[in-house]
Structures are given as structure tokens and as C-alpha cells.
Amino acid sequence: METAAEPLPLHPQLAADPLVQRFEQHLRIERNASEHTVAAYMQDLAQFAAHAFGETAPPFNWLTPDRFTVRGFLVDCQKGGAAPATTRRKLAAVRAFYTYLIREGDAERNPCAGLRGPRLPRRLPDVLTVQQVEALLQAPLAELQARRERSGVPPPPIEAYAAWRDAAIFEVLYSTGARVAEAAALTRATVDLDGAVVRLRGKGRKERLGALGRPAVEALRQTLDFAAFIWPGSASPSSAVFLNLRGGPLTPRSIERQMKRWLAAAGLPPRLTPHKLRxxxxxxxxxxxxxxxxxxxxxGHASLSTTQIYTHVTVERLKEVYRQAHPRA
Structure with a gap:
């Protein structure tokens, strides 16, 4: 059954600071930020407070840090081995905090104004070929069929369920482009097999529709039917679509483990992850x-620039085809 995430406790260094407490509520309520984002921002602010105020006990005088304080904080982050993306997020957290203080009349200037985080290296995502995707999608049911042929009898329902479930997971990930956590969070109420769509809840709890191809619809139908037969209580609308073999919700980590198994069965590189299907x-x-x-x-990208990385992937592929096939390459 889908349950709401429990709010994480405020970082102990900031728990006594009223401005930070209000900012935390602003993130949760007004910006509808995920618990992961709230926790990361609070940790970032705690690190900034340690840099800016040293051993001073809260509540802090947030008006004293200037842009040189923030710049020194970013330098310390990089010297400490923080990745460029992590350093940029820390800057974003501090910037968002001061933007909030200015809006509330608690500050007049943002010490992050004019500062930029370190440049991110452009990394092209790993992508499976269509043939590799097909091999992965077919692996669970191919093994189920092979097992049936060896034994001469239909496999037990729990084994059939596990194979159809894993096939359905991969079909949903590839058919909709869902993140693995979004797929794991699907409930029966969010799946419309007749309409061939699922409702996905993404970052910031934003919902979007994901289209299902015919193989995905069939795999989901079999998965839900087997689950209802094995665990009758799982047929309620609020029940998770993907269950473990004890009838509880399957976690994203479990999905990753199952993918490792089927990658090996399909003869594919073990480094591939569910996100590579996205x-x-x-x-x-x-x-x-x-x-x-x-x-x-x-x-479900908020910014078009995030999606544009995939255009570079397609250009690189075209170049590779050209280099391999053109006589004057």
C-alpha cells in the first residue's frame, strides 16, 4: 500500500534557528519539495552555517555573510572533494534560502548574487540499442518458457508472477521513460489498462501520464491477475502494482537487483541500470x-536544457555510423 513519506527531522545544528525552520516549511508546503530535496537543502545550509559562523550557537545572524563568504564556502566544498553537481546544489540551497528571506523581509540582499557554481562536465548517458532492449525485455518470459519446456508442466503461480512482474517492470520503464522510483510507486489506481496509460508521480510530486505499448499492457495485465490470485488483498486500488514474493511493495533497490539478474541472462553489460532504460x-x-x-x-523534465543532452547522444551516434560506413570518413 502506498504511504506518505514521513518528514525527516531538521538538522540538529539548525533546529534552534527560527528562520531556517520557516524556510523548511516553505520548501515542504509552498514549493512541494520532496523529502530528499528538503533533507539535502537542510544539510547544505548546516554546512554553510558551519563555514560562516564557526562555533557560534544558533540562532544565527544570517545578515553577516557576504558573497566572499559564499565563495569561500564553495571553494571549501570543492577542496573537500564535492562533485561539481553537488557544489552547484549547495549554492542553489543557499541562494534559495536568501531569496526566501528577502521575500519575507528578513534580508535585503542575496550574498549569492552573481555567483556561479562550477561548470558541469557534459557526460553523455549510456544508452542501450533497440536490440539490447529487446533482449532484456524478453529475458524473464524466455526463462519462464524454458522452465516450462524442461519440466513439462506449468510453473507454480508464484514463479509465473515473478517472471511477468519483471517483464512488466522493464516494459513500463522503457514504454514510459519512468524513473525507477516512479515505477515502484505505481498503484492499481494509477494504472489504466483500457486506456493504455499510467499516472506517474515525479520530482516535486508532479504528475504526468505515461503511454503504454501493447506488450506493456499485456505484461501488466498478467502481473495484476497473478497478484490478485496469489494475494487476494492486493487487488485494492491502493495496492502497489509491483510486489515482492511476500506480497509487499517492491522497492527501487529490489528492481535494480532484479535487473542485474536479467542483464546476465540476456548477456548484457552488468553496469547497466534501470535508469538506462529511461x-x-x-x-x-x-x-x-x-x-x-x-x-x-x-x-517530466522541468527544463528543456535537461532533455537536450539526448540530442547530443543522437548526434554522436550519427557520427559513429558515418565514420564506420562512409568511404571518405
Whole structure:
């Protein structure tokens, strides 16, 4: 059954600071930020407070830090081994905090004004070929069929369920471009097999529709039917779609473990993860002529620039084909 995430406790160094307490509530209520984002921002602010105020006990005088304080904080982060993306997030957390203070009349200037985080290296995502995707999607049911042929009798319902479930997970990830956590969070109420769509809840709790292909619909139908037969209580609308073999919700980590198993069965590189199916979904759509804005909406990206990384993947592929096939390359 889907349950709301419990709010994480405020970082102890900031628990006595009223401005930070109000900012935390602003993140949760007004910005509808996820618990992961709230926890990360609170940790970032705690680190900034340690840099700016040293051993001073809260509540802190947040008006004293200036842009040189923030710049020194970023330098310390980088010297401490923080990745560029992590350092940029820490800057974003401090910037968002001061933006909030200015809005509330508790500060007049933002010490982050004019500062930029370290440049991010452009990393092209790993993408499976269409043939590799097909091999992965077919692996669970191929093994189920092979087991049936060896024994000469239908497999037990629990084994059939596990195979259809894993096939359905991979079909949903590739058919919709869902993040693994979004797929794990699906409930029966969010799946419309007749309409061939699922409702996905993404970052910031934003909802979007994901389209299902015919193989995904069939795999989901079999999964839900087997689950209802094995665990009758799982047929309620609030029940998770993907269950472990004890009838409880399957976790994203468990999905990753299952994928490792089927990658090996399909003879695919073990480094591949469920998120690579999301990358493959976007890249294959663009290669087939889908427009960037539509792919952005399907992925649930807030910014088009995030989606544009996949255009570089397709360009690199075109270059590789050219180098391999053209006589004058």
C-alpha cells in the first residue's frame, strides 16, 4: 500500500534557528519539495552555517555573510572533494534560502548574487540499442518458457508472477521513460489498462501520464491477475502494482537487483541500470523523429536544457555510423 513519506527531522545544528525552520516549511508546503530535496537543502545550509559562523550557537545572524563568504564556502566544498553537481546544489540551497528571506523581509540582499557554481562536465548517458532492449525485455518470459519446456508442466503461480512482474517492470520503464522510483510507486489506481496509460508521480510530486505499448499492457495485465490470485488483498486500488514474493511493495533497490539478474541472462553489460532504460526511451524517440518538447513532457523534465543532452547522444551516434560506413570518413 502506498504511504506518505514521513518528514525527516531538521538538522540538529539548525533546529534552534527560527528562520531556517520557516524556510523548511516553505520548501515542504509552498514549493512541494520532496523529502530528499528538503533533507539535502537542510544539510547544505548546516554546512554553510558551519563555514560562516564557526562555533557560534544558533540562532544565527544570517545578515553577516557576504558573497566572499559564499565563495569561500564553495571553494571549501570543492577542496573537500564535492562533485561539481553537488557544489552547484549547495549554492542553489543557499541562494534559495536568501531569496526566501528577502521575500519575507528578513534580508535585503542575496550574498549569492552573481555567483556561479562550477561548470558541469557534459557526460553523455549510456544508452542501450533497440536490440539490447529487446533482449532484456524478453529475458524473464524466455526463462519462464524454458522452465516450462524442461519440466513439462506449468510453473507454480508464484514463479509465473515473478517472471511477468519483471517483464512488466522493464516494459513500463522503457514504454514510459519512468524513473525507477516512479515505477515502484505505481498503484492499481494509477494504472489504466483500457486506456493504455499510467499516472506517474515525479520530482516535486508532479504528475504526468505515461503511454503504454501493447506488450506493456499485456505484461501488466498478467502481473495484476497473478497478484490478485496469489494475494487476494492486493487487488485494492491502493495496492502497489509491483510486489515482492511476500506480497509487499517492491522497492527501487529490489528492481535494480532484479535487473542485474536479467542483464546476465540476456548477456548484457552488468553496469547497466534501470535508469538506462529511461535514457534509451528518450534517445530512441528522438532518433525516430520525435520533437524535443514532447520528449521533455514525457520525461517530466522541468527544463528543456535537461532533455537536450539526448540530442547530443543522437548526434554522436550519427557520427559513429558515418565514420564506420562512409568511404571518405
Amino acid at each position: 535514457h534509451s526511451f528518450a534517445t530512441h524517440l528522438l532518433e525516430a523523429g520525435a520533437d524535443l518538447r514532447s520528449v521533455q513532457e514525457m520525461l
